[in-house]
Amino acid sequence: MTKTTTEIGKDLSESLNPGMEDALDARYGHLLPGMAEGVVDFAYGRQYARPALPLRDRYLATIAALTALGGQTRPQLKVNIAGGLKAGLSQKEIAEVIWQMSLYGGFPAAINGLNAALEVFEEEDAATSA
Numbered sequence: 001m002t003k004t005t006t007e008i009g010k011d012l013s014e015s016l017n018p019g020m021e022d023a024l025d026a027r028y029g030h031l032l033p034g035m036a037e038g039v040v041d042f043a044y045g046r047q048y049a050r051p052a053l054p055l056r057d058r059y060l061a062t063i064a065a066l067t068a069l070g071g072q073t074r075p076q077l078k079v080n081i082a083g084g085l086k087a088g089l090s091q092k093e094i095a096e097v098i099w100q101m102s103l104y105g106g107f108p109a110a111i112n113g114l115n116a117a118l119e120v121f122e123e124e125d126a127a128t129s130a
Helices: 005-016 020-028 035-048 055-069 071-086 091-103 107-129
Strands: none
Touching (some): 005 035, 071 107, 091 107
């Protein structure tokens, strides 16, 4: 039986960002019923799961875009940095793609991105040390 994009998205989002759909639904579901499922279906089932580009490369692109967009994307950037680590990116690769965005989003955006990355790296290091 072929899985739906929602089922594919749920599997992928749970492996990369456990509890994300439930957190989105708890936060926004009363205002936007179905929004969490829509994010999982579209972002993970229809975008991240596409076959032509490896997942780790999709995360590089996402981290770069969120960095270039600037500080207002910090929460999403942190989620995607954590996802990128789970998808096989190294801390150095993440730092390099963030720094590359200093050319396009400016130095403040890149420095804010590096600070977000350091927070994620510290959280991940603490979790693996525990």
